Amino acid sequence: MRKLLIWLPLALFLIFLGVFASGLISPESKTIPSKLVGKPMPGFALAPAVPGKPGLTSAELANGRPHLVNVFASWCVPCIAEAPQLRQLAEAGVPVYGIAIRDRPEDLARFLARNGDPFRAIGGDPNSSVQIALGSSGVPETFIVDGKGIIRKQHIGAINPEDVPGIMSALGDAR
Amino acid sequence: MPAAKYADEQLADPGKEKQAKALMETIRCLVCQGQSIADSNAEMAGDMRALIRTRIEAGEKPEAIRAWLIERYGDWVSFKPPLDELTWPLYVVPVLFLGLGIWIVSGRLKRRRKG
Numbered sequence: 001m002r003k004l005l006i007w008l009p010l011a012l013f014l015i016f017l018g019v020f021a022s023g024l025i026s027p028e029s030k031t032i033p034s035k036l037v038g039k040p041m042p043g044f045a046l047a048p049a050v051p052g053k054p055g056l057t058s059a060e061l062a063n064g065r066p067h068l069v070n071v072f073a074s075w076c077v078p079c080i081a082e083a084p085q086l087r088q089l090a091e092a093g094v095p096v097y098g099i100a101i102r103d104r105p106e107d108l109a110r111f112l113a114r115n116g117d118p119f120r121a122i123g124g125d126p127n128s129s130v131q132i133a134l135g136s137s138g139v140p141e142t143f144i145v146d147g148k149g150i151i152r153k154q155h156i157g158a159i160n161p162e163d164v165p166g167i168m169s170a171l172g173d174a175r
Numbered sequence: 176m177p178a179a180k181y182a183d184e185q186l187a188d189p190g191k192e193k194q195a196k197a198l199m200e201t202i203r204c205l206v207c208q209g210q211s212i213a214d215s216n217a218e219m220a221g222d223m224r225a226l227i228r229t230r231i232e233a234g235e236k237p238e239a240i241r242a243w244l245i246e247r248y249g250d251w252v253s254f255k256p257p258l259d260e261l262t263w264p265l266y267v268v269p270v271l272f273l274g275l276g277i278w279i280v281s282g283r284l285k286r287r288r289k290g
Contacts, residue, residue, distance in 0.1 A: 032205060034247060035248065102176045103176070127222050128218075128219055128223075128226075129226060131219075131222075132226060135247030135248050137205035137206070138206065
């Protein structure tokens with residue numbers, strides 16, 4: 001027993017070493033999913049982010065149809081990459097709504113002119129308060145909200161062409 | 176975009192500012208994940224500081240704000256882990272190791288006295 005016990009500190013040390021090494025080799029994942037998936041959209045009322053387009057309130061999202069709520073910004077580079085996919089979804093009849101994070105109306109108007117405008121309405125979130133209330137940790141992120149205003153799915157990062165079928169089917173499930 | 180009010184501006188009431196600062200030091204920045212929002216220069220961290228100061232100014236308790244954030248981002252967002260079925264070893268193991276240490280040292284001392 002005593003003979004075995006002598007190896008205990010070394011064994012513990014090796015276990016710690018293993019834990020630290022695995023942490024260094026594979027750092028923790030970078031995406032933080034929102035805990036609000038499966039829960040109702042938090043209440044908010046955002047002013048229009050660009051002139052000539054309505055703002056966004058959470059009440060509008062509970063009108064019996066599933067929606068996409070895209071959290072984006074004109075200063076966000078991957079948002080440019082996902083713009084064609086959002087246009088494609090909007091052309092397929094999906095109601096796409098935007099929440100523009102920390103954005104200026106003139107920058108946003110330029111962004112929409114350059115990359116297309118799939119949005120039915122865009123609410124401006126100048127201090128990220130709605131983004132934080134949504135449990136979103138960056139741009140772009142897209143939430144699929146069902147007709148009752150319940151968040152069904154969160155897509156973190158840009159919507160790539162290969163993500164579109166999955167989003168369409170999730171929207172079908174949210175009906 | 177200029178930073179939100181209270182992102183980098185202290186509250187007028189020193190007591191409330193102290194509460195806000197203590198909470199900010201234990202909330203993790205979502206963009207630069209190793210830092211607290213008190214340490215981070217990320218714009219989103221600034222917005223989170225503004226949110227915390229605004230709510231504390233309005234009279235909300237710091238732990239209520241922490242709970243609100245955990246409801247959205249999970250325990251991950253707080254540097255103060257809660258005590259639950261997953262995290263209890265964090266709190267129990269140090270006590271066990273201290274006990275083990277005391278046991279080993281007392282054993283050695285007893286033997287030395289005998290010898």
